[in-house]
Amino acid sequence: MDENSVERPLLLSRGAERVKKTPLFVSWAKWILKFVIWVIFLSWVALIFFIPAEFVNEAFEKWAQLTSGTVFGITGSIFLVFSGPVLIIAFLSIAYLLISGEEELHERKASTKPRFRLWTFPVLVDGPFGVVSASELIGIVLFVVYVIWAVYAYTTQILSVISQSQLTLKQKSCFILEYLGLRFGTIGLYCLAFLFLPVARGSVLLRLIDIPFEHATRYHVWLGHLTMQLFTLHGLFFIIAWTIEGDLLQEILEWKDIGVANLAGVISLAAGLLMWMTSLHPVRKQKFELFFYTHQLYVIFVVFLALHVGDFIFSMAAGGIFLFILDRFLRFCQSRRAVDIISAKCLPCGTVELMLSKPGSNTSSPQFCSFLVYLFLPYLILFLLDNVDLRYNALSFIFLQVRELSWLQWHPFSVSSSPLDGKYHLSVLIKVLGEWTEKLRGNIMNSSEADLHLQPQTKMIAFVEGPYGHELPYHLMYENLILVAGGIGISPFLAILSDILHRTREGKPCLPRNILIVWAVKRSNELPLLSTNDMESICPFFSDKLNLEIRIFVTRESQPLLEEGQVHEEGQLHEATNSSPPMSDSYSMSVLVGTGNNIWSGLYVISSTLGFVILIYLLDIFYINPYDISSWWYKGLLFVICMLASVFIFGGIVVGLWHLWERQNAAKEACKDDGIMVEKMQNHEIVAHKDLCQQKLVSSTNLYYGSRPDFKGIFGDISEKWGCVDVGVIVCGPPTLQTSVAKEIRSHNIRRQCHHPIFHFNSHSFDL
Structure with a gap:
């Protein structure tokens, strides 16, 4: 770099x-x-x-x-x-x-x-x-x-x-x-x-x-x-x-x-003891639904405590x-409103991508107005009429319910798209791991097959709580970033990359300029997840403005596999997906949050x-x-x-x-335009330059088969390369991954020399 x-x-x-x-x-x-x-x-x-x-x-x-x-x-x-x-x-x-x-x-x-x-x-x-x-x-x-x-x-x-x-x-x-x-x-x-x-x-x-x-x-x-x-x-x-x-x-x-x-x-x-016993880690891990349902006894606990x-x-x-x-x-x-599923994709690696409809984003900066509306009622009225926004950042998450699968279960998912990706949509990546996610993937596949055979589609209705997350996008406050992901943990980092690229293109406040992505996956069929973001279309010439390095570790394969005539070579991250058309005809996400x-x-x-x-x-x-x-x-x-x-x-x-x-305000937005899909940039200069940028991206992407990340060596290498700076480390993955990264950060910070960086540990893993 x-x-x-x-x-x-x-x-x-x-x-x-x-x-x-x-x-x-x-x-x-x-x-x-x-x-x-x-x-x-x-x-x-x-x-x-x-x-x-x-x-x-x-x-x-x-x-x-x-x-x-x-x-x-x-x-x-x-x-x-x-x-x-x-x-x-x-x-x-x-x-x-x-x-x-x-x-x-x-x-x-x-x-x-x-x-x-x-x-x-x-x-x-x-x-x-x-x-x-x-x-x-x-x-x-x-x-x-x-x-x-x-x-x-x-x-x-x-x-x-x-x-x-x-x-x-x-x-x-x-x-x-x-x-x-x-x-x-x-x-x-x-x-x-x-x-x-x-x-x-x-x-x-x-x-x-x-x-x-x-x-x-x-x-x-x-x-x-x-x-x-x-x-x-x-x-x-x-x-x-x-x-x-x-x-x-x-x-x-x-x-x-x-x-x-x-x-x-x-x-x-x-009631409290029942909630407590079922919330212990072994029970919560093996019988999550039992934990979730018994935890609703908090109503009995609180009411009878008052009595x-x-x-x-x-x-x-x-x-x-x-x-x-x-x-x-x-x-x-908020969760009573049905939300449009604009599109659903089933990726070959067993991951589902959902694109949900959201109200149009307002990118204005209302700080001065906000202070006035707090003091004066007329400004309050003007502010309410002029500001329509669903506030979130690239490290936010939502709770999702699909009633065709369950009327009671709500599942948290990290947002995989930046707020700047599109004015009217929000995306999440869902790894198929359990019964609920398996049913979700099956319903999407059935809907696609029905559409191919000109049969009525199996409609799914989504309900959303959120987005929730940090009040400020702290990933934008580090000049140097290390993003460590395990498997589907790459999802929020796709949103971070997209957010940084959009801000770079638009000249918005954004500190990161050195970014290292360390991604550990079990199989090479998960690699196409990284290509869900077309970085060059988001920010042309981004490689001239950002130092981006990607290190991918495929832990359960010793060499690239030959599957269906397609070789997973280093830097070749694209793979076909199976997509379905919009699956509901309701509304965008509610801003009642x-x-x-x-x-x-x-x-x-x-x-x-x-x-x-x-x-x-x-x-x-x-x-x-x-x-x-x-x-x-x-x-x-x-x-x-x-x-x-x-x-x-x-x-x-x-x-x-x-x-x-x-x-x-939603009606006003609908009158302006439907604005569902993200606009694509069409510039001949960009297209001509795209191949060169792709080559730079491939050259900065390193694939390692049959090995796990050596965090001691990675942090040691970064210490010598980046020098005496603050380095934000964001980890999204299983507890073992967080522990490994945290150990190295603690070790390097304690034994650091004056010309080495200070690493700042940030976890983005949601583990109930």
Whole structure:
């Protein structure tokens, strides 16, 4: 690779002069919002961390008593302290996202000196947590320290009380067990406050810190194990105490009006244990459908938890649960729309390519407008009328359902096309591995055969959730990229290549100029996947602007095979595909998604939250206080009903208006043109130059048969070739591949010399 072939980053090349610097007041607004968010978050975490301390707990109880005489009572006091900060941060996050737009990408420049980053430095690469970065390890340690500290603080308190009491050994044992069981439940509630935040796919909180859902699910898994361990100890300690007292059956079946309802707690814990057991890795890996269906018991778990502890204790964890309900309702509304399958292709390697219809992309840059619409209603109206967009980037993914195959199963797939590939379509590559994907391929093949014989086609109707993913396309922020793929893991990297080539052609902000693709496949029949992108038609003369090298490792073949008269020679990556025509006559993907229009999604969150406060206020004023409703379990049920009603009613109104706005703009787009297929460039100069570029691409593509990637040698070679720079490494493949790459990155970063690069590990694998 000739390091002098590209003299400067693409960000500084043509088109860079169009990048405008962010106005000063917008920068100040962003800084203030960030500062306030951090203050609120750290204060909230500090309260949860130190509340086991006796003096903090006493201060909080005094404050709760002082505010208990208000309209919302003690429930309002606890909700404001423990759940209010999460919702306030969500509001501020909406404002931050509105005024940010893409200027962070526009203003990002390649750093002159490489530096380590906690998020991309792998620390643990083996073990139950998988590959863990330095930031993630800090988070794990903090949670573990919190649990140990809380158990220590509560144990100290109970021993102090026991030492001053005159009780028998049996009474002391039962008292200690029940008190510790109660405190384990309290600690579990604090962990529950975080548990639902990572699984809200379009959450503004995840978008604020730019952690996509596929990464956040691992945090949900870790928190789920910790939370269920605490709740299990909570229930176990009480069961042991009740057994010692001889009242086990009576206590389990007890349902108090004043106090906790034990039977409701038993039902909630049973649902939680069933979800927990079926989510363990061996069960989840072998029986995914069992895991998926039993995980829907979270509804039973949450509702009966509220019945068990009542409204004021449940409000400790209500903030995160409420944001999850908001996201779940929006996903439900989006996924009701059938989506056009523009085309379907069955590749010989056993991979299916689907092209789905999406609304027209809006490439305008609304940062300045976004700030104004947040302040002034007239600008809001103009913004809503002028901006129609389904926001995503090349590293996004979607959830896909095909009802001809299953009415319940949703499967995640990485997007294999760039947002710039076409205004009206989005593509995914699906590897045929299981029963669902095998049925999908069979239906497509049957449809093609029916069309050949002039018979009615077997129609398939697709439903889509998403796209989801990173808020900013971080692959564009590295001047040097290493893309490591295993098998179908090449799919998102095709989107990355396409995205970089489009931006290079159009002069959009884009840093990458040195790209190395390392791809490990089992058989050579998978090689045609790389040719699904016609790079020369996307960006003529791209080889003069990018240093692109491709290393392909065919692990289960020792030499090129001769199949049906076609030799898979080095660099020959094309192979025929079997395609089918459009298979449905419905609509494009809905933009009702949390990562879509920031204005509408912000209004949805704000209106639902205000609606919840209004419903609780009306309930207290006209029902609970006048009729002296005091049953804990009943008030807990009313609290949950208000949460749901606020989302369905107040949020539903916004979603309905959003949907009407979407349909109106979709009709406008349809009137302009049908715009389904991507336009092909027809330039004689390009055609004349194409053969030369193909030759350059072939010369930069190396095929290795019968071997696996030697990452030690690859990273060592790159260290000498690229020098002292930041290198972004993105891995998409099985856990073993991620572990191998992470080990080498950690090793090279620890032992690096001053003239060697710093490698930054990024995983793009979705593994539930």
